[in-house]
Amino acid sequence: MFWAALLDFFCIPFIVFISFMIILSAVNKSVGVRRAYVKLLLKIFEFGRLSIESAAKERQKLVGDAIFNNSQDRKLDEINLTFRKKTGRTIPTTNGNTLISRDSVLLPTSNEPAASDIESSPKDEEMRFNLEKCLDYIKAGVESIIEDEVTSRFEAEELKSWNLLTRTNRHYEFISWKITLIWMTGFAVRYFILMPLRVFVCFIGVYVAVVANSLVAMIPFEFLRHPCADLSFKITFRIMTRSLSAVITFHNTEYKPKGSGFCVANHTSPLDVAILSTDCTFSLIGQRHGGFLGLLQRALARASPHIWFERGEARDRHAVAERLKQHVSNPNNPPILIFPEGTCINNTSVMQFKKGSFEVGGVIYPVAIKYDPRFGDAFWNSSKYSMMxxxxxxxxxxxxxxxxxxxPPMYRQEGESAIDFANRVKSVIAKQGGLVDLVWDGQLKRMKPKKEWRELQQVEFAKRLKGD
Incomplete structure (x- = not known):
């Protein structure tokens, strides 16, 4: 009796809470708990930032005396370095140890003529070229070595301050007992309370998707089936986003996609689909999958006109373009949601848009998505992590x-190529989302640059060497 009463004491409030949350998700309402939770996290993060800065200042104070004692040694090293640059030799020390042992014959001495004093022959003069013609390439090469503009877009975004997660190589959680206590409490909350609850709600969302779309598919009247399919689509993704404690703020809702066409957005995560689908109904396009994604695809396809391709069909550009044209030609179909980058980028930039969806025709509805990385890194590095x-x-x-x-919706202008149209849409999305607009193809993280790109660079480099 005791255990049954105890089980009822915990189960009944839990069932009531889950049911209340699902009902709020279905009607797209909130009582403000998630936003209050986010504000509380911001205050905790700020406290952590101040504690880390305070600990860093104390550390600097402790090592200050040691730095002062070694200042004379540093000055001697600086004198040694200056002397070595001018003469190519090092200042001998009492014990014979030096920083670098360099043979003086490798560098010109004061007795040797400078290279500019040597008279060149007419033949050498004809072959000479000015190095400054290609300094831009040298500068770009050095910059790429220091920070590759492409590779850095497929790594986790760096945070200005620690967010109390352990996904960092610095052990901030042990700098003080207060931060350690907060981190341990947060760990327990995230792994033992939030995670089981979120997994449970996510499975409920998948179950609702399967059951609701199956029921909608059995409705014989088309005029009734369309609004029901729209409602089941939104409810499915609203429940799934609630399982992640998602807080989504929509701006400029007067430009929400309406009617057939293409909704084009930057791509950071598979969650982009769920985020956008909580507020608007879309037709999804992609390759057929198995497992969890395959289950969700089959459930959605029962009630809505989604476009799923087999692996071989997805490679046929003409077949894909024909399916897209057929879909947008029907004004009753919802807009197609497309991510033209073709891969996930780390929430800092927008990379090259594929031209396929921009040459089909029809209206383009641009959408910009920007995640707040302080609460969780939404970027999916598919080459490092599996979906699970x-x-x-x-x-x-x-x-x-x-x-x-x-x-605002955008249209292809007369005489404008599909590539120019894609770049124009990409620029608008990048500007609104505060993202860096890059020309590089996102597929460079998986393959080498195209031959055409290399040949263009080689031609430009040859022109610079010739002085054109």
């Missing part, structure tokens, strides 16, 4: 907080 690993990281993050901007 990524979902595990999302379930154990603090929350998913993002902003979504709907932008």
């Amino acid at each position: 690993q990524y979902l595990y990281m999302m379930m154990t993050s603090w929350a998913i907080v993002c902003d979504v901007w709907y932008l």
Whole structure:
């Protein structure tokens, strides 16, 4: 009797809480708990930042005396370095140890003529070229070595301050007992309370998707089936985003996609689909999958006109373009949601848009998505983490907080190529989302640059050497 009463004491409030949350998700309402939770996290992060800065100042104070005692040695090293640059030799020390042992014959001495004093022959003069013609390439090469503009877009975004997650190589959680206590409490909350609850709600979302779309598919009347399919689509993704404690802020809702066409957005995460689908109904396009994604695809396809390709069909550009044209030609179909980058970028930039969806025709609805990385890194590095690993990281993050901007619809202008149109849409999305607009192809993280790109660079480099 005791255990039954105890079980009822915990189960009944839990069932009531879950039911209340699902009902709020279905009607897209909130009582403000998630936003209050996010504000509380911001205050905790700020306290952590101040504690880390205070600990850093104390550390600097402790090592200050040691730095002062070694200052004379540093000055001697600086004198040695200056002397070595001018003469190519090092200042001998009492014990014979030096920083670098350099043979003086490798560098010109004062007795040797400078290279500029040597008279060149007419033949050498004809072959000479000015090095400054290619200094831009040298500068770009050095910059790429220091920080590759492409590779850095496929790594986790760096945070200005620690967010109390252990996904860092610095052990901030042990700098003081207060931070350690907060971190341990947060760990327990995330892994033993939030994670089981989120997994449970996510499975409920999948179950609702299967059951609701199956029921909608059995409705014989088309005029009734369309609004029911729209409602089941939104409810499915609203429940799934609630399982991640998602806080989504939509801007410029007057530009929300309406009617057939293409909704084009930057791509950071598989969650982009769920984020956008909480507010608008889309037709999804992609390759057929198995497992969890395959189950969700089959459930959605029962009630809505989604476009799924087999692996061989997805490689046929003409077949894909024909399916897209057929879909947008029907004004009753919802807009197609497309991510033209073709891969996930780390929430800092927008990379090259593929031209396929921009040459089909029809209206383009641009959308910019920007995640707040302080609460959890939404970027999916598919080359490093599997889908299940990524979902595990999302379930154990603090929350998913993002902003979504709907932008005015755009049309292809007369005489404008599909590539120029794609770049124009990309520029608008990057500007609104505060992202860096890059020309590079996101597929460079998986393959080498195209031959055409290398040949263009070689031709430009040859022109510079010739002095053109």
